[in-house]
Each structure stands twice: as C-alpha cells, then as structure tokens.
Amino acid sequence: MTALPDDSWLLRIQPQPERITAEEYDALPEDICRAIEIVDGYVVYCAAPSPEHQTAARRLANLIELGAKSAMASGHGCLTVNTDVDLRLRDVPLLNRRPDIVLYRCLDRERGERLRAEHALLIIEIVSSGSETQDTTDKFGEYAKAGIEHYWIVRLDRTGVAVIERYRLDRASMLYKHIETFMKDQPGDLPSVHNPIPITVDWSDLEI
Incomplete structure (x- = not known):
C-alpha cells in the first residue's frame, strides 16, 4: 500500500x-x-486558479444554478451545481478530476454517494494559460469516454466570459461533437440553450 x-x-x-x-x-x-x-x-x-478565473467560474455557476432552479420547478428532478468538486470518472486505474463547474443530479449523501460520471449532466472548464491542452484534449476525451452528455469550454477576455463552446456526446463514437459557439461580441439576442436544461446566457452577469 x-x-x-x-x-x-x-x-x-x-x-x-x-x-x-x-x-x-x-x-x-x-x-x-x-x-x-x-x-x-x-x-x-493543479495550480491555484487566478482570481479572474475564480470569479468567472462563480458567476457562471450562478447562471447555471438559476437555470437548474427553474428546471426543478418545472419537474426536472433534483439538480445541484458546484465548482471545483471531486468527479470520479474511473476507479481502476483511478481517474479523478475537479472540473471548474458541474451540473449534476442530486446525490444521496446519507448513503455516502460520491459524484460520478453517471450523475453529471454538464461539465464546464474555463481555459487558462496553462490548461489549454488539458481542457481541449485530455479532459475533452476523458469526459466523453465516461459518457457525460454535455461539455462546455469557456474562454475569458479582460472583462469576463467571452466565448462558450458547446459540445454534445455522440453515443455512436463516444466522442464530443461541436454544437455551436457563443461569442460575447456577436450581435443579436442573448444566446440560449435547451439541453441539458434551459439556460439563457446574459453576458452582463458574467463580467469580472
């Protein structure tokens, strides 16, 4: 041992x-x-994230949590949003990640249930200067292989969240396929999604 x-x-x-x-x-x-x-x-x-990274993660998590509360009120079932939380992808050999943000089905804490891939509905990673390869290649493949349906890659500029890349799992290949990219400077209405839950992205709420 x-x-x-x-x-x-x-x-x-x-x-x-x-x-x-x-x-x-x-x-x-x-x-x-x-x-x-x-x-x-x-x-x-894992190096400690920058204050800007932490602020962006907290504000984006708040946005996801608002969507989760609305979804639960509509009968979606119990949902939880957390930042920097243990996510067990595999026991042997051990694969344990700490995503920036996770939306997942509520766990039974009394039974000691831990957060695993089958609970996760959406994983969000915020790219920093030292995490490009991990977030866009390593974790990109690991989360897909674990069967997590939705994955977002988020990029920051000096004022906050600037880009959100959305990916969805293709079950045939067990690989993520790009759905769309939201850009803060893109003209038009506020972007919104319907899966895994309805969420409207208000860029002003994501400023740092």
Missing part, C-alpha cells in the same frame, strides 16, 4: 513509482484533494 503524504508533500512531488488507489485517495485530507487530480492513478498537481 502506498504511504499517504503529509501536507509538505505537495511542495516536493517526485516521480511516482506506485499508483494511488481509490481507497488511498479517499483517505487524503480535503486540502490536499483540492490541489490535485489523479490521472491513471498518478497525481497531477
């Missing part, structure tokens, strides 16, 4: 001779889990 790290471990990550199991990950302190992801059993250190 791999020895669990102490708090100083994040400052001295070395090549890892052994993979971390799901059980070992679950035993880690929350402050360590918030700073890492696990890919094929190996630790990937």
